[in-house]
Amino acid sequence: ARERLAGLRVTPVLTAHPTEMRRRSIVEREAEIERLMALRRHHHAPALDRRIRENLFREVALLWRTRLLRSERITVADEVSNALAIVERSMLPALRDLYEGWAETAGGETPPVLTLGSWLGGDRDGHPGVDATTLRAALSAQVAAILGVYGAEVEALAADLTLSSTLTDASAELLVLADVSGDDAVQRRDEPYRRALAGIGERLRATAAKLAEGPVSLAEPYDAPEALAADLRTVEASLAAHGGERLVGERLRRF
Numbered sequence: 001a002r003e004r005l006a007g008l009r010v011t012p013v014l015t016a017h018p019t020e021m022r023r024r025s026i027v028e029r030e031a032e033i034e035r036l037m038a039l040r041r042h043h044h045a046p047a048l049d050r051r052i053r054e055n056l057f058r059e060v061a062l063l064w065r066t067r068l069l070r071s072e073r074i075t076v077a078d079e080v081s082n083a084l085a086i087v088e089r090s091m092l093p094a095l096r097d098l099y100e101g102w103a104e105t106a107g108g109e110t111p112p113v114l115t116l117g118s119w120l121g122g123d124r125d126g127h128p129g130v131d132a133t134t135l136r137a138a139l140s141a142q143v144a145a146i147l148g149v150y151g152a153e154v155e156a157l158a159a160d161l162t163l164s165s166t167l168t169d170a171s172a173e174l175l176v177l178a179d180v181s182g183d184d185a186v187q188r189r190d191e192p193y194r195r196a197l198a199g200i201g202e203r204l205r206a207t208a209a210k211l212a213e214g215p216v217s218l219a220e221p222y223d224a225p226e227a228l229a230a231d232l233r234t235v236e237a238s239l240a241a242h243g244g245e246r247l248v249g250e251r252l253r254r255f
Contacts, residue, residue, distance in 0.1 A: 006111040013117035014087070016079045016127075023070055024082050029063045031089060076129045080120045080138045084145045091116065092149060096254055118142065140212040147208040150228070151201055153255045158197035160251065161235070163243075164190045174238035177231060182219065193235060200231050 036056040044052065074082075095114065102110040121138025123130055163170075170178075170192045178192035181199025188194050199219070206217035222228050232255060239247045 002106060002108075002111065005113050008111075008113050010114045011117040012114075014083050014120055016076070016120055016123055022068065023066075024078075024085060025066060026063070026068055027082070028085070028089075029059060029066065033059045033063065076121055076127075076134050077137065080141050083118070083120050084141060087116065088145055088149060100254055143208055143211040147204055147211075150255075151204050151208075153251070154197055154201040154204060157235075157252055157255070158194045158201065160249070161193035161197065161239075162191060163193050165192055166190055169242045171234070171238035171241055173234045177234055193238075196231075196235060200228070203231075204228070 033056065036052055036059060039052050040049075040056070095116070098114065099110055102113075118138075121130065121141075122135040174196055175192055177196035177199060179195075181195045182202060183195040183198035188198075202217070202219035203222055206219040207221040209217050210221040232252065236248050236252055239249075239252070
């Protein structure tokens with residue numbers, strides 16, 4: 001089955017929808033109302049339940065008083081921004097859950113069967129507002145979005161993996177990552193995992209700057225996704241070797 005999957009590629013492609021007149025503020029408010037409604041399905045302490053109800057009331061009241069439709073035609077930049085908001089809020093979490101489920105079923109990593117595609121900002125089929133500048137801006141926005149998501153994951157991992165070298169060992173490879181990270185903060189001197197992840201975060205920011213042709217960073221950019229994955233696997237392997245698989249945790253495994 002894994003051999004068959006390795007030869008399979010499914011790529012839903014995001015396309016432009018200039019007729020979508022709902023504003024992004026409306027879409028995001030609807031998502032927040034949905035989140036609060038889901039919270040109300042659970043039993044909470046009375047004070048917390050009242051707070052959720054108040055927040056829900058406020059969101060509905062704000063939605064009721066917000067202009068529903070755009071007063072002007074949507075631009076290409078708006079199309080890209082709206083689509084990326086949906087990618088970050090809905091599609092990436094769905095992809096994560098799918099791959100996680102497939103990995104559990106298959107008993108190991110699944111080949112990259114399902115990936116995302118886009119021709120937003122690059123639909124050269126006569127669209128008068130699309131040119132090389134528009135395409136470059138669309139690609140830069142996508143770079144910022146995906147590496148921003150990755151960067152947030154790295155920050156969360158750094159906040160989580162507070163292991164001290166005075167209480168547990170780490171692999172030689174992990175210690176190298178920590179030493180080259182550039183993180184010399186005194187309060188983290190005995191926390192090699194946090195220092196290693198700080199270095200990974202800096203390299204991600206350097207990668208984003210390089211791909212978006214932004215300001216040059218002192219950190220070395222990643223030249224391929226596999227290089228980032230290799231660093232994360234170094235963290236994973238060290239945790240597993242010096243604390244067991246349970247120490248790795250779902251967040252790192254998913255990432």
